[in-house]
Amino acid sequence: MSESTSQPASASYVVAFGQHPDPTHTIAHLSDPHLLAGGVRQYGVVDPEAGLVRALERLEHLRPAPQALVFTGDLADKAEPEAYARLRALVEPVAQRLGAAVVWTMGNHDEREPYAAGLFDVTGPAAAEPQDRVHDVAGLRVVALDTSVPGYHHGELTSDQLAWLADVLAEPAAHGTVLALHHPPIPLPLMPAGAIIELLDQEALAAVVAGTDVRLVLGGHYHWTSWSTFAGVPVSVASASCYTSDPAPLDRLVSGVDGHQAFTMVHLYEDRAVHTVVPLAAAPEVTGHPGDVHAQLAALTPEERRELISRKDSWLNAEGEDHAARG
Structure with a gap:
């Protein structure tokens, strides 16, 4: 399924202070908002809506503004229709002000039918199928892959999905391709239990990606920031805007904490990409200069x-x- 969401190039800096040109594309990579209907808190503590609102507020401070807001899954914690409606009500006005496309991606907490209906107004048999979509962002192709498995938390891609992806990638895009998926194909040395719910059969996806114009793979799922490579392609995993995973817990198999929330800014150049973590929590300034x-x-x-x-x-x-x- 394809969607044309081409956007004008983001505003350039007035003067380049260094030797590098402006980025060709700017992406805000957000993940795992886990919205709940009715203002319910996760585990009785975490306010997922407040985290998402804070992320969107931080986005509007950035220059140049992002051309796309890419959400890599777990959009609604319990796949409630009201949560998807609230998600759109929060995100779409900000995206419109920024002039940014919005790329939604399925996660293991999302369910296909309410996800398709709530975010794309798709119902019937098509809503029960994998929710894979292609977006054009000023010549950069962003492919949202549905790695969810109904009834489970691990991820996989069917043979039909892989064949579809191969067809999409057969013709290079003007500025290359970014894959967005919830379950990132990376090792988990600091949280080995997380491998139980990883993306299965990663080699099958690698065989499709290798040698194509895929420049980046963006993922979420694990609620912390991480990087790796896959089939020769950089992989960037964004943290969550709700709660995060502590990579150094004391005597815990896994530990979810209310802190360290962040998103990642991705600046694409002709020959490279730069990833910058943007924390959500406010911190006291100890040195700086005014914007003028x-x-x-x-x-x-x-x-x-x-x-x-x-x-x-x-x-x-x-x-x-x-x-x-x-x-």
């Missing part, structure tokens, strides 16, 4: 900027050290 300094720096020559910012005894650096000493 950007315009002042842009008015300088590259040599003047280097002398001001890089030179250790420049007035700006001396002023910063003096401020720190005064507290």
Whole structure:
């Protein structure tokens, strides 16, 4: 199933301060909001809606703005229709303000029929099928793969899905392809029990991906940030906006905690991708400069900027050290 969601390129920086050009594409990678209907809290503690709202607020601070908001699954904790409706009500106005496409991906907590009806207005037999979709974001192809298994928490892709994906990838996209799926094909050295609910038969997917124009694989599921490679392609796993998994728990098989929530920004260039974790929690600023300094720096020559910012005894650096000493 294909959807054309081409968006204009994101606003460029006024002046490039370094040797690299602006990114060609900017993606906000969010995962595992686990929304619940009626404001119910997870485990009686975590407010999943508050986490998602905080993530969306942080998104609107970013420049350049993302061209796509890619959600890698577990959108609704219990697949409630009201939760999907609330998800759209929260996300779509923000996406519209940003001029961003929204890419939804199925997770193990989602259920196909309410997911398809609530997010795509699809009902009937098509709603019971795997919810795989293709999005065009200004020439970048984003393929949302449904790795869910009805009645289970592990993931898999059927032979029909793999054949469909091979057909999609047979023709390269203008700026390559990003795969979005809930169950990421990565090892789990810090949470080996998580492998019980991993994506099965990963080699079958690798055989389809290898040698194609796939540039990135984006996943979620494990509620922490991680990176790896798969079939020669970088894999980025985003943390959750609800609760997260503690990678260093004390005497616990697994440990879900109310902290460390984040999403990941992905900046694509012609020859590389840059991933940046954006924490959701507020933190006190201990040093910094106001935003209008950007315009002042842009008015300088590259040599003047280097002398001001890089030179250790420049007035700006001396002023910063003096401020720190005064507290």
